[in-house]
Amino acid sequence: MKLTYRRQRVHPKHRFATSQWAVDEKVTLIVRLDHEGVVGLGEVVPSTLYGQTLESSEAALTSIAGLLGDDPFEIEPIVQRLLAAHNDQRAAIDGVDAALHDWCGKKLGVPVWRMLGLGRPRKRTTFTIGVAEPELIRVKVDEALAAGFDALKIKVGTADDEQTLTYIRERFDGPLFLDANQAWTPADAADHVLALARFRPTLIEQPLRAGDWRHMAELRRLGVAPIFADESCERPADVLRLHGCVDGVNIKFTKCGGIREALRMIALARALDMQIMLGCFVCSSLAIAPALTLASLVDYADLDGALLLAADPFEGITRDGGVISLADRSGLGVWPRGGD
Ligand SMILES: [Mg+2]
Structure with missing residues (x-):
């Protein structure tokens, strides 16, 4: 399994704010999982509210790339390994979890919900x-x-x-x-x-x-x-x-x-x-x-x-x-x- 990522910039139509914070631009990470000719995609949406930055997410993804093993269908044991290694970087784990599900669905030819x-x-x-x-x-x-x-x-x-x-x-x-x-x-x-x-x-x-x-x-x-x-x-x-x-x-x-x-x-x-x-x-x-x-x-x-x-x-x-x-x-x- 090969895991890569890139930054993606998105912009709300209007500035988006709560009583605590405001967003004019959000940078997320697009995770790409390549295996046996099938590509799975996921998005990492870091939130500083939960101790996640773009940099901490990228560092986690770099480490995670070495923890995936060689069978994307083993989603549960993979996610358990990632939680054990990066418990505080769950935005990064979310992106990988999504890419694994996307890959498995595409490989099987079914929507993930099915x-x-x-x-x-x-x-x-x-x-x-x-x-x-x-x-x-x-x-x-x-x-x-x-x-x-x-x-x-x-x-x-x-x-x-x-x-x-x-x-x-x-x-x-x-x-x-x-x-x-x-x-x-x-x-x-x-x-x-x-x-x-x-x-x-x-x-x-x-x-x-x-x-x-x-x-x-x-x-x-x-x-x-x-x-x-x-x-x-x-x-x-x-x-x-x-x-x-x-x-x-x-x-x-x-x-x-x-x-x-x-x-x-x-x-x-x-x-x-x-x-x-x-x-x-x-x-x-x-x-x-x-x-x-x-x-x-x-x-x-x-x-x-x-x-x-x-x-x-x-x-x-x-x-x-x-x-x-x-x-x-x-x-x-x-x-x-x-x-x-
Ligand atoms: Mg809320």
């Missing part, structure tokens, strides 16, 4: 409106509704929250997900959550700092909306830790390390009767495809990372209003734009 025995990857996604000046938020909301999105995710945690949500609720009656990205403290979070009740949120995501997960149980008891953990929930063991504290978890492949680890998190969350959302960062469709592959297993998808781009370097995901689907092709079902 290879895994899952339902067809077709799911409503929320469209995310980042933190911005109120005038720009209004432009983004109007664009999203005109484009047919029928579930919105709003980044909250600023002084403009009520103004923004009032504007949205005057125009949109559908599902509204609110994500505070750790903006509040145990002392003020309950007041913020109660103030948001009149906007009828479908759920409220990560109201407190990642380490404050015990206090999230108090916010649950307010009964305003289900409380979801995102930054508090990186890996399978976090699902167990959060049981009883939150109603649901946001699983992202960059955090957990790809399809194999995400399947473990989904199984745990389901066994514990917790709800599940699949999330993403700003990225191209290549990084969305593995998550969309598992969409039939979860309650909610927030897989708009590539839809936020001015230009997506990959194609294969189609959108019908707010519902996205994967192309019925072997492998992950996405390919470089203009290629095959």
